[in-house]
Amino acid sequence: GENVEQHPSTLSVQEGDSAVIKCTYSDSASNYFPWYKQELGKGPQLIIDIRSNVGEKKDQRIAVTLNKTAKHFSLHITETQPEDSAVYFCAAIRGYQKVTFGTGTKLQVIP
Amino acid sequence: DTAVSQTPKYLVTQMGNDKSIKCEQNLGHDTMYWYKQDSKKFLKIMFSYNNKELIINETVPNRFSPKSPDKAHLNLHINSLELGDSAVYFCASTSLGNTEAFFGQGTRLTVV
Numbered sequence: 001g002e003n004v005e006q007h008p009s010t011l012s013v014q015e016g017d018s019a020v021i022k023c024t025y026s027d028s029a030s031n032y033f034p035w036y037k038q039e040l041g042k043g044p045q046l047i048i049d050i051r052s053n054v055g056e057k058k059d060q061r062i063a064v065t066l067n068k069t070a071k072h073f074s075l076h077i078t079e080t081q082p083e084d085s086a087v088y089f090c091a092a093i094r095g096y097q098k099v100t101f102g103t104g105t106k107l108q109v110i111p
Numbered sequence: 112d113t114a115v116s117q118t119p120k121y122l123v124t125q126m127g128n129d130k131s132i133k134c135e136q137n138l139g140h141d142t143m144y145w146y147k148q149d150s151k152k153f154l155k156i157m158f159s160y161n162n163k164e165l166i167i168n169e170t171v172p173n174r175f176s177p178k179s180p181d182k183a184h185l186n187l188h189i190n191s192l193e194l195g196d197s198a199v200y201f202c203a204s205t206s207l208g209n210t211e212a213f214f215g216q217g218t219r220l221t222v223v
Contacts, residue, residue, distance in 0.1 A: 043214030
């Protein structure tokens with residue numbers, strides 16, 4: 001089955017700096033890679049996703065890159081703000097299979 | 112309107128009891144999931160139903176029994192609750208395939 005590793009497990013950055021979270025996956029047939037943000041006391045919410053036919057996708061301050069050859073993908077948050085503080089999960093999905101989540105990264109943005 | 116709603120939000124119960132958590136989605140999705148999130152925030156899938164049919168059943172004790180009366184509902188019944196069952200349980204829904212999964216707000220289960 002799919003195995004998704006996520007690093008780092010915790011990340012502290014100063015407000016305005018950039019944050020990068022990395023994930024690797026094991027199943028080369030995985031073709032959909034969403035990122036979820038979980039705020040305290042809430043369920044995870046999709047913030048950006050990328051499909052295997054694309055190498056990079058950007059949405060305002062958030063971007064995701066995908067390297068299919070190396071089987072890794074990353075989340076980049078620029079100009080971080082205190083409201084970006086949350087737990088972030090990557091995931092890898094193959095076709096109609098289950099969603100396999102990474103282990104999560106707790107991001108703290110220090111004002 | 113809440114897309115995926117779970118009840119109750121908090122549940123405190125004694126060891127050995129039987130309890131249920133309910134989930135409903137109004138998004139017209141055909142696939143629903145139950146996830147367990149432990150104290151370290153790991154999200155682990157437990158079950159998945161597609162059009163009321165079980166399609167994923169991870170290594171979960173048979174004390175846990177999901178029930179899907181229709182494709183908009185997926186309930187989770189837990190028998191003989193144990194201390195290790197304490198966690199936050201999330202329901203989610205999606206359309207089968209590579210699309211966004213919508214999560215409920217979670218049910219924090221505490222077994223004492």
